[in-house]
Amino acid sequence: MSGLTVVIAPDSFKGSASAARAAAAIERGWLRVRPGDRLVLLPQADGGEGTLEALAAADPAYHWHDTPPVTGPDGHPTPGRWLEAPGGDAIVELALVSGLPLMAAPDPLHAHTIGLGEVIRHALAHNRSVTVGLGGSASTDGGAGLLVGLGARLLDASGRPLPPGGAALADLARLDLSGLARPDEVLVLTDVDAPLLGPEGAAAVFGPQKGASEADIAVLEAGLQRWSEVVGVDPGQPGFGAAGGTAYALAAVLGATITPGAPQVARSTGLVDAVAGADVLISGEGRFDATSMQGKVVGHALGLPGPHRRIVIAGEIALEPSGIATWSLGVLAGDPAYALEAPEHWLGLAGEKAAQSVMP
Template sequence: MTGSRTVVVAPDSFKGSASAAEIARAISVGWTSVRPDDRVVPAPMADGGEGTIDAFELSIPEATRIPIVVQGPAGAQVATSWLLLPSSAEFPGGVGLVELAATSGITLLDELAPLDAHTLGFGQAIADALDHGVSRLLLAIGGSASTDGGVGALAALGARFSDAQGRPIRLGNRGLGTLARVDLSGLRALPDGGAAILSDVTNPLLGPSGAAAVFGPQKGANEAQVLGLESSLARLERLVRTARPTVRGTTPGAGAAGGTGFGLLAWGAVLAPGADAVGAALGLPVLVAAADVVVTGEGRFDAQSAAGKVPTYVAGLARSAGARALLVAGTIDADDVPFDDAVSLVELAGNAADAMADPATWARAAGALLASRIR
């Protein structure tokens, strides 16, 4: 490939290592160092997890962060924010983007709390957006700390969860073990434009591919605790279905964020593939349509990356546009890598520790290497 080309750089964050904006900037700098005449367009992406607010804020200059203090996943107060997207004819009150990772996320914990972490703060931030008068909600639910089925969030929105004596249950999955009654009649109304759940997870609520079995260990649960988490979620599902017969734990995505997907479905929100919804909102399809080359990435590209994660979504856009699709990942652990070229930061650095210690340096090197191989 010769001559000047348009290159769109649209990675996800490298979770726990670098933001999507940092990685996009580093790859862009590396690329330009080799092909200075190319038009390089950084377009950091997200899939509904950590960094979703950052991606929107960078791409929509008129967006405004609304500061708020909420109860974090372990009870301590957390100073955070949600994002108000500008008003339009369709949504005159604007659109509120609330990120679970920023309110009830696992990175907010000093120690993992698989039985007691909760989503109350996420619900408090949603309530604040409703108080602000938003016309629509985007609810990014990746990066959760808990397996509470979204009960904390729903409680903050007016639902009542009580034990056999009529007392409110304690927060977290542990409290679900005493749940006897679910009353959703006090839930706040959805905004007129509804609420979309942004998630890259298709797991159901229960079973071997459910919230407890798959994600419980990531949140610190041992084998016995996973069984308890599952039992409590099953109790919650039975009782919620009494109040909302059409809401089912078998719905793909109901198991997202420790079952928060299920809880939000019971409120009336609808699931939207995270990367697709974020990409559409940020105008990525339009950018890619004009590109010759598209570079995407994430911290770990593996078999699960095909299930709605950013790189697979971006590669699909590139193929539709007739552009080359390139991948930069911290590690690549997949038999099928559907890209024209791919670079692993771990391979460049020689080991995972060095790659994670300075991801920007190695992402620049990856951008330069990919640019040098373009013909």
């Protein structure tokens, strides 16, 4: 077998390698074994970390915009960036300005999304339609901070502005939207279908990932409950719990449409057509398990019509679907910790192994 067309379309390996770096490392390994193949690199995302990078890498017509520093999730300044699509829409990514990795230490009660609102406000000076990628949030503030960044005011019973963060929302008496900057259209990309409240909601399910204790979760749940009462929109709709409830503010106050992120990014990057004409598809992520097949990048890619040979490379493999070849970086390294220390080395080795597996 020679002259294969190979599409390499991983998600990010969170905490170790971006989707673009992972794809490049796999490519290097593959070409060491099969230098005559045609490799197409299309790093993917689902609205979370790496979404803007994936879109920009796929099409040079996307244009980056840098903003003045915005308010990070811990109140410290952080760089602001957004992406202008070829059609003129603005695309922003929560993880870049309000993400957990920006925190020196988790602060589940006080972290916020003000910076995301500030980036959107900068983008509105150029573009009235905005796509928001949600994922990797540091906070559980229901998107209240985002609205503050857009000019809203959250007031207590004495008319004083609330401090940032989800814990303060329990004292919310009034939401003043008179100064709110509103996009004409908002599209939200996410892979989360959780509601805002309850045992499957933003605080209970995702709070622990942001450092929340059981006591913290109760505080955050009470704040989100009060937030939904003041906003006045049913918090039970699927997806409202995404990114600590940020999707709720975007949909309930700004009228956003929530859509699965992986298919949207796949269409925008040309993955669907590329896979249809390929001989081999390689996708991957940090951990490949049953949840990977439920609307995430890898599951969506594997479900596209196209090549007979499909390969998954992941830091950890906890699922072995029929007909899918899998390579675990942790197994190749002999220890998951070793794989994390040099992810691109092991991604390259996995690329070699994958290429050897298609040799006659």
